[in-house]
Amino acid sequence: MVRVLASAVDVQRVVLIDRFLADMRSVPLSDLGTSDRLYSLSGLVETVAYYATAVMFLIWLFRARANAETLSPWPHRRARPWLIFGWFAPVVSLWFPKQIVDDIWTSSKPGAIQETGSLAAARRSGLVWAWWVTWWVTSFVTRGLSPFYANAKELPAIRDAALFGIAGNILTIGAAALAIAVVLTITRFQEDRLRAMAWPSPYTV
Template sequence: MLAVDSLVYVIASVVDVQRVVLIDRFLADSDAVPIRDLQANDVRYLISGLVESVAFAATAVMFLIWLFQARANAEILSPWPHRHAKPWLIFGWVVPIVNFVFPKQIVDDIWTSSKPGAVEESAHFTTARRSGLVWAWWLAWLVTGLLATVGRRTYANAEEMPAIRNAAVFDIVGNVLSIATAALAIAIVMTITRFQEDRREAAAWGWMHAA
């Protein structure tokens, strides 16, 4: 779903680029662009925005399902209590203030408890060495969220052609960052899953030999 979401952002960016080109042509010579072309682009822009919202919602649901499964596996793999209770796997994303901190801490704890030897080296989640990949993903997520908020306000206040053009450019920048964030999230999902699979296989191998 993260890959699908990224593809949707690519398509939306193409629509945004078309929008910028059409507006530039219109501003240079209003007779050079038929009104029907502008109207058609408006329709594509609205449809792409709707598809973006649906894809994002579906991706969020799938990511949360994976997060719960990874957390359940992590609790079996490590004896240390995680810093946040399971309800925060959902509420941590939406509760103001804590949503700047809790989701990263939750992923950090899952990463640490899943990585072979990480907990034993640090003796506790709070002192465990943090993953650079998780840091990169979280910073990208925060910046993308900030740009999305500003972008929505920019588009809502855009009435003249230059302002609409600027809003489309802002969308393109936001889409690029969203794709980068999704790529980092994919890397985290794959890495934590590999950690857990490796430890499961190692444990199964140990039980077989013990038997």
């Protein structure tokens, strides 16, 4: 929702700048000032929402990992501290977090371990792959290219920065949707497994 609202602010900003560049007299300077304030406010809200979401995801990740260790006897490839440090450590951040989620997925999915006998050799989820690739594409676009637009001063450059923001928001929304799908699927796997453990089949001898 925050990204959708931020995109609306960016679109309004682009339209306003286009009008101003076409005819300076058609846009009061006060409107440009209001647009600047809305843009700054939306950036602040996006930052707060990003870090709040990151904290909630890490809390879920720790709980999902604890449940996964209960559901499967096979050792996970990464120790628990990597659930946090894996996102920030140079180089290994390219694959450690995905390995962690892969192992949680395999440990949680009914019957997945029996297919391979180990977490390392398990078949990887297409959904997790889609989330991870989208996450890295989004990170590259929003973080890698943002310095080129962060200090835009001229109106054409500011307009391009707003268009860049819209593209980044679209990618972020896609990555977030896939992350939600991963979280909900793993949670459903674990709830089904834990429920089955608590209420064994009446046909079990």
